Amino acid sequence: MAFLTVALLAVCTVVHPIHLAITEIGYSDKEKALQVVHKIFVDDLELHIEQKAKSSGQEIRLHLNTPKEHPMADALIQAYLSEHFQVKVNGKSGNSIFVGKEYENGAIWIYSEFPNLPRPRQLHIQDDLLVEMYDDQNNLVNLDVAGKTGSLRFRKGYTRDVITF
């Protein structure tokens, strides 16, 4: 997987809010795992997780990247991700593990691993991150798997796709 240069992105949401998330997917032969990195605007992720909780009657404030960060933040983020980002490798469903998170200028980088998966010959992706609240959400997925690179742009109305290698 090519080296990803560190990217900074301020929360420059003027009245053209940027509804964009980027996901990089790679596969490690050594670990036999799919390695996924999501880059999402902190505000957008907070909004979605808090709204989802609200609609089931809970009042949560995440306060990500502040001293008041919710003690269950990682679990809540993981729950959101596993619901809205799913993969199947060669027909077998993957279960993701939360590896960690980092913050950078209004964006959160979330590291996920899908262990015990064979080298992908076929990859099913379902990506409907942040689409509930934002009609114009774009989710870029950059793949660098099994020697093949490519990108998909998921959005409302197009949240599933299959890649064959």
Added chain:
Amino acid sequence: MRIIYSGLTLLLLITGAGIAKAQSNTDQGKFRQLGVELPTPNTYRTASGAPGEHYWQQRADYDIKVEIDDSKQRLYGKETITYHNYSPHPLSYVWVQLDQNIVHPESDTYKTATNKMSERTTVTQLSMMTDTSFDGGFKIDYVRDMAGKALPYVINKTMMRVDLPTPLAAKTGKLTLQIGWWYNINDRQNPVLSADSRGGYEFFPEDGNYLYTLAQWFPRMAVYDDYNGWQHKQFLGRGEFTLPFGNYTVAITVPADHVVASTGVLQNPKEVLTTEQLQRFEASKTATKPVVIVSQDEATQKEKTRATTKKTWVYKADNVRDFAFGTSRKYIWDAMGVKIDGAPFSTVMAMSYYPKEANPLYGQYSTEAVAHTLQVYSKHTFPYPYPVAISVEASNGMEYPMICFNYGRPEKDGTYSDRIKYGMLSVVFHEVGHNFFPMIVNSDERQWTWMDEGLNSFCQFLAEQEWQRDYPSGSGPARTIVPYMKADKSVQNPIMTNSESIIQFGNNAYGKPATALNILRETVMGRQLFDFAFREYARRWAFKHPTPSDFFRTMEDASGMDLDWFWRGWFYTTDNVDISLDNVAEFRLDTKNPEVEKTIAGQKAKELMDRDVTIQNNKRDLPTVAVERNPALNDFYNTYDPNDVTPADVQRYKQYLASLGPKEQEILSSGKHFYQLDFSNKGGLVMPLILRFVFEDGSSTDRRIPAEIWRYNDKEVSKVFVFDKALAEVILDPNEETADVDAGNNTFPRKTQLSRFELFKMEGGMRRGGGPSENPMQQARKEEGKN
């Protein structure tokens, strides 16, 4: 030069793997001129990118009386529009923009919104599908001519056509329109009405007060120009605005305890301000830091009562393309006079209006940020030509002439994260910056969003870097664009495509134009050439309506650089930058000196023998061989070593040296190293080659090669570099200036690049990212508390 090289030959010493591939004809014409893509120059817009001798534009002056009903959240207005037809065409109808109609119950915005039911549909989504109860949109009471006679009009959603009984004459026609209207002000926080939340009210339940920010609040003339005719694409919420310039006089009637923030200069301060406020306002004109005119205490007190009488604030603004204002009894107001070199107004008032919920952040920073923006932008474009620049906190981010609505509210305890702080500063820089692009350099936002957003985001980056050296800028530095440009071309759209239906996350969204301009400035053109050309563009088109070709042409015209390859690549395609340093091959000069050359050859021969497995094993296993046992089997060739230096060799060498001129002798003995570097263009965009050569002794040197090196072959290129010292490593784009999406092929010899994921795990991921990181402000307070 010809003479020197005829006497010398090169000895090949290949250190790298592989040899440059044979070239095929791969000319895609990346350097071909942007001829057919740009409109033909004419007398309105010249080939040099300047307004032509017959350039024309329309003008619309407004005299408006408006009243805000704080009990019903309604706006009532009456206006007299004087529309000047300076075009060479007679007009039999005119178009007027009715942007409020976007929240009309029958609006296309609701009709064309797509949605689906799912098990997880939220209450919000349900209301978005079902709730059309808000009675929004303009209620037009009358459209009349100067004499008061009704004029026929037709409303097409957000556009109104007024049909004229006699056509408006070309060049000299003057039309007076009188329009009366009212509308229900929308709740900006209602997601159903989110299509246009640029203006409206915000209700504060704790004190029961409304804060109004009024935008697109009056029927406004559409632009009629030379390349579009009428610009009357429907307002759907995303594509923004363009309007003709003109003079405004606006009388704003609000509750007597409201404070108004508005475009323009207040004409009747004595009637609407208290003596105390007047004094403070006067003092602020010469102050060197912001002076509070209405304090937080005073505003908080006012929140508790409701005035029953009204006041009218009268404003005048000259040469503006729009008019907006905010009003509330909650406003805190501070101001500071700013001096800008060369500006028509000797003092420009930088002012901020904000509810207490925005303190302490706004009190400390807003007006200073306004002043800073004016200074930096003026330096890079033209001296700010208006008398006033205002920042209003309204949980928003939108720009109007001389006034903008911004965001950035701290937590209730007054602390804030760095995210909020820098977000607030950035939005103020950005929105105030919009005064320059597009309020004064009046490009068509509905058609070319990037012309104002891209240029403004770039200038915003300059302002940020001049505010603080390590400012966490979002767009600007080339490397910030990499994750987006890495994405495959098939999922992106070029900056120069224009359509509301294509989801343009490109242009203004991730600052691609802003980054492109920064690359032009820092890497392609250099600051001197860029700054001059950029300023030239801004000055040529201030108070006029430029198009993309005017910008492209001006930048070239004023700098003397052919930039068509750059515009074509960055603005017309979705190619990215991925230049690969494929190979570095070393060449050493054959000195022809037998002492040197034969010794080297002899060493090489010996090395080969020493590596040969059979020879080495035989030395061990065979005590003797045939020619060693039997001298009769030896002849001349058994002792002849072609690498021995003979007197004949020396003689030949002396003769050769004598045949060379002094310059040639110098090169021969210089011991220089020749390196051939092979590059290939994998991403599509051609860019300058910036190379760092690191030598074996640890020193390094940088070289910059202009992009024109790719002009004969934009897929592969080779170049030879000569050095006195031996190279250890070559790095392409060491400072990450070109937005190269793959650093993995930029070094030679190759370095293993870890993925971001691997890097995170290696550095003990969980530990690093696991817990909440400290908001420095609260941590500092905690520390103080301990001590």
